Amino acid sequence: MKPTPRRIVIAGGGTAGWMAAAAIARTLGEMVDVTLVESEQIGTVGVGESTIPPLVGFNRLLGINEAEFMRATQATFKLGIQFENWREPGEFDSGNGYFHSFGITGKDHWSAGFQHFWLNGRERGHSESYDEYCLELKAAHAGKFAHLPDNRLNYAYQLDSALYAKFLRAMAEADGVTRVEGKIAKVELNGETGDIAALTLDAGTRIEGDLFLDCTGFRALLIEGALHAGYDDWTHWLPCDRAIAVQTASVRPPIPYTKAIAHEAGWQWRIPLQHRGGNGIVYCSRYMSDDEAEAKLLSTVEGEVLTKPNRLRFTTGARRRQWHRNCIAIGLSGGFMEPLESTSIHLIQRAILRLIRMLPAGTISARDIAEFNDQQLTDMEQIRDFLILHYKVTERRDSPFWRQCAVMPVPDTLTQKIELFRETGRVFRKNDELFVENSWVQVMMGQGIVPQSHHPIAAKLSDEEMAQFLKTIRESVAKTVASLPDHHHYVSRTCGAREAEAA
Numbered sequence: 001m002k003p004t005p006r007r008i009v010i011a012g013g014g015t016a017g018w019m020a021a022a023a024i025a026r027t028l029g030e031m032v033d034v035t036l037v038e039s040e041q042i043g044t045v046g047v048g049e050s051t052i053p054p055l056v057g058f059n060r061l062l063g064i065n066e067a068e069f070m071r072a073t074q075a076t077f078k079l080g081i082q083f084e085n086w087r088e089p090g091e092f093d094s095g096n097g098y099f100h101s102f103g104i105t106g107k108d109h110w111s112a113g114f115q116h117f118w119l120n121g122r123e124r125g126h127s128e129s130y131d132e133y134c135l136e137l138k139a140a141h142a143g144k145f146a147h148l149p150d151n152r153l154n155y156a157y158q159l160d161s162a163l164y165a166k167f168l169r170a171m172a173e174a175d176g177v178t179r180v181e182g183k184i185a186k187v188e189l190n191g192e193t194g195d196i197a198a199l200t201l202d203a204g205t206r207i208e209g210d211l212f213l214d215c216t217g218f219r220a221l222l223i224e225g226a227l228h229a230g231y232d233d234w235t236h237w238l239p240c241d242r243a244i245a246v247q248t249a250s251v252r253p254p255i256p257y258t259k260a261i262a263h264e265a266g267w268q269w270r271i272p273l274q275h276r277g278g279n280g281i282v283y284c285s286r287y288m289s290d291d292e293a294e295a296k297l298l299s300t301v302e303g304e305v306l307t308k309p310n311r312l313r314f315t316t317g318a319r320r321r322q323w324h325r326n327c328i329a330i331g332l333s334g335g336f337m338e339p340l341e342s343t344s345i346h347l348i349q350r351a352i353l354r355l356i357r358m359l360p361a362g363t364i365s366a367r368d369i370a371e372f373n374d375q376q377l378t379d380m381e382q383i384r385d386f387l388i389l390h391y392k393v394t395e396r397r398d399s400p401f402w403r404q405c406a407v408m409p410v411p412d413t414l415t416q417k418i419e420l421f422r423e424t425g426r427v428f429r430k431n432d433e434l435f436v437e438n439s440w441v442q443v444m445m446g447q448g449i450v451p452q453s454h455h456p457i458a459a460k461l462s463d464e465e466m467a468q469f470l471k472t473i474r475e476s477v478a479k480t481v482a483s484l485p486d487h488h489h490y491v492s493r494t495c496g497a498r499e500a501e502a503a
Helices: 014-031 054-061 066-073 114-123 136-141 161-172 219-224 290-300 343-358 366-392 400-407 412-422 437-446 456-459 463-483 487-495
Strands: 006-011 030-036 076-078 082-084 098-101 156-158 178-181 182-187 196-201 205-210 211-214 229-232 244-249 258-263 266-272 277-285 310-313 317-319 327-329
Touching: 006 014, 006 205, 014 054, 014 161, 014 343, 054 066, 054 156, 054 310, 054 343, 066 161, 066 487, 076 182, 082 136, 098 136, 098 437, 114 437, 114 456, 114 463, 136 463, 161 178, 182 219, 211 219, 219 277, 244 290, 266 290, 277 290, 277 437, 317 366, 327 343, 343 366, 366 400, 366 412, 366 437
Parallel strands: 006 030, 006 211, 030 178, 082 258, 211 327
Antiparallel strands: 076 156, 082 098, 182 196, 196 205, 229 317, 244 277, 244 310, 258 266, 266 277
């Protein structure tokens, strides 16, 4: 006899809802009965268009064909993020700044990262930039991309999140997910247990479930509106609280990286897709008004504006309990991190995969809930610290916003990371945190931190050995980049979504 399917009800669609529906249905099949409730009348935030490499693995886990996915979402490849004007003020879209790549830089030794050898090399007169030793960085700046053997080129995607949700919806429905149209009018609680018993829609339809996923975005109708799980506000560390997004027509072939350009009260993003550009401005409302921000954004976009500017308000932080009773927050209902390092979709993915690993067979375990919440919060705190780093470590003093960022106290965990690197050049990755050693090194050095010392292991190399070591890496990177095809033509050829433009 087959066990009775566990009834999972997903409140809300969008990227979070359909990622959850597709993953659960594809992974668990007939073991669960999945219903997703959404309303065509309710829009989605829809600005999570730039991603990081774990999404490649997520798609592969679900058996998604990459070419079909990229064709459906008008995606381009992404090798990293170009940060401009974060260390000091400069001209808009000047190309100056630093690059946070997805790959490794140079070649590490088991006892010390490559930065220690590079720092020692500088003392011996080798003046080449740290950038010269990173394949993803050099390929990105050259506008090139290809899939290489042994996954030697680490990448993510720049995609249309609304089209991604549509793509996943088709997949989920084919796998048995039931979609119900309607607005949630009431969240009914069990009078004895306090758990969610059912959702009542505006048309009167009542949907019962055993486990409810809150994918209602900032509204958090279930996890907060009904269950009052609580929220920790982190705006004293990440003061931006507004964003405006707009889409524009493409004016040039898409490049394989996202841009994050700082301004006097926050930053702006540029995300090149196959069929259009994604643009936005993130800012602190204490130092810039909504109208000022919109004017600034529209004065700097390239190409015809295709959509009405979408104004968003948010409070950076995390839900205190992201799994509470029989409800789990997925996506924005669980907390918000500004998209500075493209982590929005990643946090959705992490919550979904964590849920699948901890899915109860019968009664929900309080131990599972506690472990889930601890792991989710750890993920968010580690990402939080990495985002704060961009604001805190800067030489900008040109506006009240940046002066506030320079003097604000930061979490002890971040202070330790910064000062350890400043004094010794060392970075340690803890608890399988998202951002690896090279990510921290690229951003900290890009923001202006020069380590005061380095590991003594580098001194073991003779001058000749050090010169050859560094030269071999640089030449390998340069040779590989020279052999890569143009990114735009590669996307057009492999995905067939748009014809390559004439060179």
